[in-house]
Each structure stands twice: as structure tokens, then as C-alpha cells.
Amino acid sequence: xxxxxxxxDDSTPLTDKEKREAYSVYVAIIGGIVIVVSFIWHIVxxxxxxxxx
Numbered sequence: 001x002x003x004x005x006x007x008x009d010d011s012t013p014l015t016d017k018e019k020r021e022a023y024s025v026y027v028a029i030i031g032g033i034v035i036v037v038s039f040i041w042h043i044v045x046x047x048x049x050x051x052x053x
Contacts (some may be wrong), residue, residue: 014022
């Protein structure tokens, strides 16, 4: 029925393409975090200042 998968050797070095893909994922995650923090900052600052632009 279910055969166990062979474990992949994690000690193999990443190829250039894999490094670029991993780098792109990290940049996207950091960009998303910056956007969320900026959104929260603007909401909180508008609530503190009484909603005036």
C-alpha cells in the first residue's frame, strides 16, 4: 500500500537556481512583513491622532 519515501540527502549543496528561488522567497516575506507593519502603524497613528489626516 504505502511505501516509505526515501529520505533526501540534505547535505547536497544548492544549485544557483535554488539559491535564487530561496532568496526571492525571503525577499517576498520581508516585503510582506514591511507592508503589514506599515499598515498597522498607519492605523494606530490615525487612531491616536483622532483620525485627522
